[in-house]
Amino acid sequence: MDxxxxxxxxxxxxxxxxxxxxxxxxxxxxxxELAEKKRLAASFFFTRGKRDVSHSRMFFTTIAAQLANSxxxxxxxxxxxxxxxxxxxxxxxxxxxxxxxxxxxxxAPTQSIQLVVVIDALDECDSIQDIQLxxxxxxxxxxxxxxxxxxxxxxxxxxxxxxxxxxxxxxxYQDFILHNMPLDTVNADISTFFRRKLSLVQAExxxxxxxxxxxxxxxxxxxxxxxxxxxxxTLRFIQDGIDGPEEQLTLVLSATKSSPSATEHLxxxxxxxxxxxxxxxxxxQVWEQLARRFRQVVGSIxxxxxxxxxxxxxxLLQMPFKMVSGTLDPLRSVLNIPEDESQxxxxxxxxxxxxxxxxxxxxxxxxxVDEKKRHTSLFQKCMLHISQLQENxxxxxxxxxxxxxxxxxxxEKSIPLHVQYACRYWLDHWRLGNPxxxxxxxxxxxxxxxxxxxxxxxxxxGEVSNGVHIIIALEExxxxxxxxx
Numbered sequence: 293m294d295x296x297x298x299x300x301x302x303x304x305x306x307x308x309x310x311x312x313x314x315x316x317x318x319x320x321x322x323x324x325e326l327a328e329k330k331r332l333a334a335s336f337f338f339t340r341g342k343r344d345v346s347h348s349r350m351f352f353t354t355i356a357a358q359l360a361n362s363x364x365x366x367x368x369x370x371x372x373x374x375x376x377x378x379x380x381x382x383x384x385x386x387x388x389x390x391x392x393x394x395x396x397x398x399x400a401p402t403q404s405i406q407l408v409v410v411i412d413a414l415d416e417c418d419s420i421q422d423i424q425l426x427x428x429x430x431x432x433x434x435x436x437x438x439x440x441x442x443x444x445x446x447x448x449x450x451x452x453x454x455x456x457x458x459x460x461x462x463x464x465y466q467d468f469i470l471h472n473m474p475l476d477t478v479n480a481d482i483s484t485f486f487r488r489k490l491s492l493v494q495a496e497x498x499x500x501x502x503x504x505x506x507x508x509x510x511x512x513x514x515x516x517x518x519x520x521x522x523x524x525x526t527l528r529f530i531q532d533g534i535d536g537p538e539e540q541l542t543l544v545l546s547a548t549k550s551s552p553s554a555t556e557h558l559x560x561x562x563x564x565x566x567x568x569x570x571x572x573x574x575x576x577q578v579w580e581q582l583a584r585r586f587r588q589v590v591g592s593i594x595x596x597x598x599x600x601x602x603x604x605x606x607x608l609l610q611m612p613f614k615m616v617s618g619t620l621d622p623l624r625s626v627l628n629i630p631e632d633e634s635q636x637x638x639x640x641x642x643x644x645x646x647x648x649x650x651x652x653x654x655x656x657x658x659x660x661v662d663e664k665k666r667h668t669s670l671f672q673k674c675m676l677h678i679s680q681l682q683e684n685x686x687x688x689x690x691x692x693x694x695x696x697x698x699x700x701x702x703x704e705k706s707i708p709l710h711v712q713y714a715c716r717y718w719l720d721h722w723r724l725g726n727p728x729x730x731x732x733x734x735x736x737x738x739x740x741x742x743x744x745x746x747x748x749x750x751x752x753x754g755e756v757s758n759g760v761h762i763i764i765a766l767e768e769x770x771x772x773x774x775x776x777x
Contacts, residue, residue, distance in 0.1 A: 301412035301442070301466065301494050302434070302463065302464060302466045303430075303431070303433050303434035303441075303442055303443060303464050303465065304430060304433075304442070304443045304445060304460075304465035304466075304531070305442065305444050305465070305466055305467075305468070305477060306446075306447070306457060306465055306467040306468070307319070307442070307443050307444070307445070307446045307467075307468050307470055307473045308446070308447055308448065308453075308468070308469055308470065309446075309448070309449070309469065309470030310448065310449070310470075310471045311448060311521065311642060311643040311646065313470045313471050313518070313519065313520060313521075314335075314470070314520035314521075315412070315413070315447075315448075315470060316412055316413060316446065318338075318446070318470075319410055319412040319413075319446045319459075320337075320412070322408075322410060323335045323412075323438055324442060326408050326410070330362075331405065331406065331407055331408060332362065332407070332408060332410065333358065333359055333362050333363065333407035333408060333409050333441060334354070334355045334362065334409045334410075334463065335409065335410040335411070335412070336351055336355060336409075336410075336411050336412070337411075337413060338353055338411075338412065338413040338414060338415075338416040338417050339410040339413065339416055340413075340416040340418065340642065342598065342599050342636070342638070345419050346416065346417070346418050346597070346598070347419065347422070348385060348417055348422040348423075349415060350418060351385070351417075351426065352385060352388040352389050352392060352393060353380075353381055353388060353392065355393060355409065356370055356392035356393050356394075356396075359393065359396075359397075361771075362407065363400070363403070363407070365400050365401055365403070366386065366396045366397070366400055367516040367638065369395070369396035369399050369400065370392055370396050373391040373392055373395065373396065374392075376391075377391060380392060382757065384623070385422065385425050385426065386425065389429040394429075394432060394433075396438045397433075397436050397438075397441065398436065398437075398438070398669050400438055400439050400762070401438065402437075402438040402439075403439045403440070405439045405440075406442065406444070407439070407440065407441055407442070408442050408444055409441060409442070409443045409444070410443075410444045410445075411444070411446070412445075412446050413446060413447060413739060414426070414427075414445055414446070414447040414453065414644070415447040415448040415450050415453055416754040418597075419622075420452045423452065423453060424455060424456045424459075424653060426453070427453075427456045427457065427460060428456075428459075428460070430443055430445075431460050431461065431464040431465075432442070434461075434463065434464050442674070449469070465577050465674055468575070471518070473518075474679060475518055479513050479516075479517045479518070479519075481511045482513050482516050482518075482520065482523050483509060483510075485520070485523050485527075486512050486513065486527070487508055487509060489527050489531075490503075490504060490509075490527070490530070493527075493530065493531055493537050494537075496537070497537055499537065499538065503538075504541060508541070508545065510777075511545060512544070512545075514528065515544075515557045515560075515561075516557065519557070519558055521641045521643050521648045522557055522558045522561060523643070524640070524641075525561055525562070525565070525625060525626065525640070526544055528624070528625040528626075528640075529543075529544065529561065529564075529565050529569070529625040532624050532625055534569065534572065534622075537567075543564055543568055544561065544564065547560045547561065547563070547564040551721045555653065556644060558647070559647055559653045559654070562626070562644060562647050562654075563654070563655065563659075563695065565623075565625050565626065566586075566623075566659050567656065568583065569622045569623065569625065570586060570622045570623060570659075571583075572605065572622070577674055579658065580658070582619075583658035583659065585615065585619050586619060586659060586660055586667075587611055587657070587659070587660075587662075588609065588611075588620040588669070589605070589609065589611070589616055589620065590619065590620075590623065590627075590648070590661070591648070591661040591662075591665075591666045592605065592608075592646045592666060592670060593605070593627075593637060593639065593659050593668075593747075594639070594648055594649065594663075594666070595661070595663055595666045595667055595670070595724075596670065596713075596717075596718075597618075597716075597720060598713060598717070598718045599636035599637065599638050600636050600637070600709060600710065600713060601634055601635060601636055601637065601709075602616050602617050602620055602629070602633060602637055603616075603633055603634070604708070604709045604710045604713075605637070605710070607708065607710040608670075608672060608674075608677070608710035608713060608714070610673065610676070613714060620637060625640075626639065626640055626641075626644045627639060627640065628640055639730060642672065648660065648661040649661050649663055650673060663724070664724070664725050664726045665725070665726070666725075666726030667721045667722075667724040667725035667726075668721070668722075668726050669725075670717075670721040670725075671718060671722040671725050671731070672723035673714070674704075674713070674714035674717065674718035674721060675714075675718060675735075675738060676736055677710065677714040678711065678713045678714045678715055678718060678738070678742065678746055678749070679738055679741070679742055680709075680711070681715075681742055681745035681746055681748070681749050682745055683744070683745060683748070684706060684748075685706045685745070685748065685749065685752075686698060686702055686703060686706040686707075687706075695705070695751070695752070695754065698752070700762065703752050703753060706744055706752075706755065707749055707752060711749070712749075712753045714755065715749050715750055715755065716750075716753075716755055716758060717748060719762050719765060719766065722735070723765075723769075732770070733774065735766075735770070736770070739766075746759075747759060
């Protein structure tokens with residue numbers, strides 16, 4: 293927080309760190325503390341795979357709405373900008389930044405309070421070009437005179453983001469490399485985490501004290517090797533395991549005696565978790581069947597562009613719900629599975645996705661997720677669903693009906709969420725899969741029979757603008773295919 297309070301510090305503070313170093317925990321803590329002090333101007337937490345926050349289309353509009361709430365003097369300027377340009381929400385990032393944020397901040401009366409915008413996990417934005425543009429635009433905040441705004445930003449140190457920061461003025465930002473923090477400092481925090489959380493487990497299960505002892509705490513901290521995600525995953529495995537916390541802890545400690553890298557410690561706990569929690573003590577004859585189901589269900593979650601509930605996922609994959617839920621239930625240590633079945637299933641951390649897709653890290657081939665195969669399979673499922681679309685699928689009462697006049701439940705009943713997903717992402721899955729000649733024929737057949745039905749579906753779910761981008765991409769793909777023949 294010292295950076296936020298220092299009037300001489302730079303406009304952008306970039307906290308960068310490798311996967312598992314606790315960036316998001318820090319950013320959420322800072323946002324909460326700033327909010328308590330009424331100094332949080334706005335916040336945005338990118339999350340890959342979660343529709344509205346996996347891309348930048350709502351980034352500046354969300355920031356502007358929060359700024360209007362935290363700084364009432366800006367409301368008139370932002371409202372005027374919207375009145376003068378009602379379609380600003382559909383325009384590019386630069387126009388939104390200039391009209392909704394930068395100009396209102398320039399025109400606002402002088403404010404004495406120092407406000408902070410918190411942006412978490414910029415690397416999880418799905419467009420590298422948008423990330424680069426966002427950073428260029430945020431740099432302009434350093435020249436504001438009347439309202440002092442600072443930006444606290446976190447991300448992984450990916451090459452594209454490193455290069456983007458190198459193109460910014462040295463006067464605009466300062467960075468802090470989280471994974472270069474002294475290991476003793478990080479270990480002290482992880483040790484505190486283990487002590488507090490395991491003491492709660494001990495009390496809940498009525499285990500004999502002291503449990504675990506000091507030596508075991510030290511072993512757990514050593515295995516974490518500075519990665520908070522290891523500590524969090526290990527705790528969930530101990531807490532939620534099928535054999536009770538004492539047995540689960542024994543499995544953790546027996547998994548790897550020593551390892552040269554932090555990543556290998558994390559890989560070890562993921563492997564132990566999958567082999568013990570998912571395959572468990574079942575008959576080895578059914579292991580391959582279970583593993584195939586794992587790759588189909590969890591592999592789809594790993595590569596999908598948006599999260600969805602287990603029930604919607606079952607519909608998308610055309611699998612019985614009990615089969616999908618039975619696949620997911622043993623994996624609560626790595627998957628966030630809400631009690632409410634209508635809520636989406638999410639990965640607790642992207643490091644699990646990275647582990648499954650890296651065949652050198654995931655040494656057990658039963659759990660390896662082939663990204664291209666998964667995309668190809670999801671493309672095929674999407675095509676089956678959108679080929680069921682038909683004219684006037686919502687049974688509207690006449691032409692010229694406004695979208696705002698159609699109840700949401702009518703649209704969702706006629707175009708369920710898994711079909712909405714298929715309408716939006718079928719081409720993305722095809723492009724990232726293993727494109728085959730027969731797929732081109734399938735696409736041509738779909739366009740000949742259901743193109744207008746698909747456009748109608750997109751309009752009903754409010755995705756026409758995305759449909760335009762899909763059509764432009766399709767035109768390029770199909771023209772190349774025609775020229776090849």
